[in-house]
Amino acid sequence: MQSSDDDDVTDPRLREECLERIPGAAGDVLLVGVVHDHPASTYRVRAVLDRETPATLALELPPPAVPLFEQHAADERTPPPFGGEMSAAIQAADAARVVGIDGPTPTFLRHLVGDLYRERASLSAVCDTVRALLSVTREVATRRVAATVAARTTLRIAVDAPTTYDVSSDDAPDRQATDERERIRAANSVLSAFEPPTAATVRTAARERHMAERLASLRTAGDVVAVVGMAHLEGVRERLVDAE
Template identity: 65%
Template structure:
């Protein structure tokens, strides 16, 4: 990201963007806070600037059609779908993919990770409720996308997160609020040791997303919209492919 971009708008903070270069193609990772207006602006702007061959979302493939439906509106950014739909709306490519689980291949990786780690029975048991919740949410999103495609209904499967700033606030206020939330989240993650099941799930997700991005970049440059908590880990794992 150029210095001109950085100085022109505080929401385009280069601290929240990673570029991983390779002979195959570049992957630009955009870190976001879910539903935050500053994150939606950054996602949209980076996608417009990079004009990638592929737009990758930290979302299960089943959920992508619903985000695409939210993006198909004249309102900018879209009312629903947060940074994901904002990125889709800005993209000039039809290749939009979900790179997160649950998928069959993700499940195989998760089981393999539990086996290799010789995870305790308690860890194995604690892993499945979160996986079931994610699977149910993905299926719900896919069913909602099917319904809205057949009707004129507008359906959101989750309520947009409310913040102290909104899309109409000035860029400085949005950027400041986002920074505060990133700092708070980082401090909380540093203060508490995650349970083993959460560590396994997170590590598997980040490796899975990095592997998917490594494959996607073989056909051209990629912009990936990911949660801020996964930004550095996915970038590091992606660099291991080089």
């Protein structure tokens, strides 16, 4: 994967635990872990894409949701005010092909049904899964409609209100990185303190497998930079390595 001189190597927002490179014969996959809407994450994706020249930019988004984030990325402001790190990545990606690698898609649904069957999930877990899928499907449909309206009119519709934090892009890099680390640590503490429901565990596993399979396919056409939530970084990495 070609890159420019790395002047940001000491920037704390580019720490190693947020970046995972998985080499491949046809192309590398560089996973960029993010915290949604966090300024440190937005900086990270922009810095990575300033120095990398991937053939494909892969985002943890359902494919039908990508056009809305492309609309956000077309904003003349840098980074865009809406769409968080995903729109920032698109804006910085130049000529890279942009794709969504998350579910729900037919392949993802096949994985999910198969995993529920193998886990012998209870009726309650199946019902929870269906409710979650319906919620995600509604969100995707809303984003798709918003993108269509924006493409045909002068309206720009923000479907998701940006998450606010105690820091902004105006704060020092150390302060941004510290706040982001604390939020990741707090989220991990909650996850380790409580056993997630079966439905949530199965959905997460199916999503990570689906994303890893998509990345394995995309890398055959060249290098890939993939922007994924920190909670999925290790799971996707492990599945990609296993696929080698």
